[in-house]
Amino acid sequence: MTSTARHPLATCRLLFLAVLALAAMLLSFAAVSYQHQVIEGDSKTVVDFHAFYVAGTLGLEGKVDDSYDIAKMKAAQRAFTGMDVSMPWTYPPPFTLFVTALAALPLGLAYGLFTGLTLLFYLTMLKRIAGDHLPGVMLAMLPVILLTVITGQNGFLTGGLVAMFLLAFGQRKASAGIPLGLMIVKPHLAAAISLLALVERRWQAMFIAAAIVITALLLPTLVFGLSIWPAFLAGVAESSAFLADGEYPLFRMTSIYAAVRSTGLSSDIAFAVHGAGAILTIALLLYGWWRKLPPQLLAASACAASLFVSPYNYDYDLCILGVGIAFVLPDLLQRTRALEQLGLLALCWFGTGYGLVASFAKDADAIGAGNWPLSLMAPPLLLLIALVALALRREVRARAEAHAPSASGAALKRDPAPAT
Template sequence: MPVIRRIGQSRLILIAFVLVAVMLAGISAIRFQAPELLGQDKLLTDFDAFHIAGTLAGRGDVADAYTASAMMDAQAERSPTAKLMPWTYPPPFTLFVDALADLPVGVAYVLFILASFGFYLVVLHRIAGTWLPGVLLFVMPAVLVNLRVGQNGFLVAALIGAFLLAWRDRKMAAGVPLGLMIIKPHLAAGIGLLALFGRRWSVLAIAALVALGALGLSTLAYGFGVWPAFLGAVAEAGAFLAGGHYSLFRMGSVYAALRSWGLPADWAMTGHLVGALAALGLLAWVSLAKFAFRHRAALICALSLFVSPYSYDYDLAILGVGLAFIAPDLAARASPRALGALLALGWVTCGYGVMIEALLPADQSGASSLAASIAPAIIAPLLIGLCLVTLRLARPREDRDKSLCAPAANPF
């Protein structure tokens, strides 16, 4: 059996991966609930923000969840070592974390992260089949980041994958995961354009009903006042982003890269908008293209990451969905050396942000200050390079040979 197949389809790797994930979830649950049992102080991470926002919403103070100063005060009650974690998720996701906040934070974390990780595994297995271990190995840093901090990267990636599976199989049910992407709509641009240009109106109708239902339930729960509060939080977040108060080195957007390299906020945002428009144009082209759906799906997953300036390293779990569609192509067409290099590039891309955060002093590992001592944001260029290399390796060998050997076109 070739080495690529032995590793990429190894059940031993899959079992080890799942066991490590469960162990990490258990340790993280203790760190969320009772870190003193591990001899550690309480340090807030992403799921703490979920739980705090849900707690505020549950006691009738949803406006406080959407106000950065009030959110910071609530965070300070749980840990003296707080960092900037404003709440900017749409009200439907606030309603979701409101339900989770009825449980102790450690229990809520375990239920959320293991359920969403299980959903992610099921979707990846449906797409990649026996190549699931190889796919997980490729995006391992992104998986570990989500497991440790309790982010929603698994949930979002699984919803995108579920949509692409249902779309491929021409099922109306594709509208359900598309509608549920109301929780993180800026990452739904790719699948939304596919549905729009694919003109499957029944799918779009179901998506609209699901999204409107989620919006209606959250409005019913919190009142119409939740929407001005949400929009105010979005405006606050924009000011924080412009001021460099987020960990830019953990962000995968063109904006973060340009801003961390010294460009003024306006120029960096202009550069990002150019890149986002290019990504949207390519997504529209991919949606209308006639080549193999598995390649289109992989491109949709990758290009969707370039639309929002707020893209983070935990969102790179979406790459696993794209890779799952083309894993057999890569295994058949790339050499072991090329795949090894691709794996290394994937690990650096997905793991750069958390690696830098671990190396920074404690007083610098929270919000980025744009100081020279803070590492630059290079995930975006790494991601572009990763996509180009993957596209090159996934192409049929004869197509690559033709592109190298074809004579130059006569300009006359």
């Protein structure tokens, strides 16, 4: 009996098609809805992609520096949406140049193309890793997939780039430098994979990544001028102060910092606890590399570490967690019972979906600095990672299947997970 036969839900093509259809329907509805002009007093939802589009529009109008000024960006968002929203812009200038190009298209079309194409890219990378177990990965990541489709965020892009890097890294290809360099759009999410490239001395890949980064930094400088950089640095400093003051929706953040800060403790204490956690995270990743973990486990460890290095991580960034799940799901299913799998799925859904549920449940009149709901994403995610790591140390439950071909064999050559 093969792994595929033992776990029909995780390899169910109908499940894959159902999740894909649901995502496609949401994307189509949102594309039409977002294209509709928002008028004063309209209660229509404003999402993250609106901020992308406003920043891009400012770029087209020659006022790109305004996107990094919180007050001016807020005014521009209100003028565009007709609603009093504040979504500070802190993306590096290369991504600002990208959204400027997107803003040349109508809003609905820009959203549909960006979200649809990045979702396709993400699922393609997951398929290369998980193989027949892709439906199981999509089921585990359902809250994140739906959230990212609804908001039009870039989680599919960053998740796909991390997956692309790890695939090439596992095959010792210099082309791993391409996705590593493109992670300049969100460099704080690339800390773990950059560390792997460094300790493995993948100099060719790092040279390619450096060349891409330099090019990506030069292009917006040529298009927008040198003033883009002081504006960007000032915007980052201003947003850091906002984060310390609790102005951001901490309940949608996945970091240890957000979990501690949302309890009412000071920003200094939260940063200290987070810093200790980030150091421990990096140390554990390096320890796993030093102990020569099997390739799929080291890749999954890098994905897990990526989520807890920066204090500024949101729920849509958890697409990277899906990459880690794709690497270990076949092995995990062989080492756990059905009830355990159900419990892990529930924990995964709670850890990844809490922010989305809290967004709908919160009282819009009561929110603000110090009044956000508790940030309850980091604790269950850490517990999930710990439980999965412990489960992977077990013996394969059915000895007869210990040497069965892996259903995820397209991406990396699998070494058996270590047993206790």
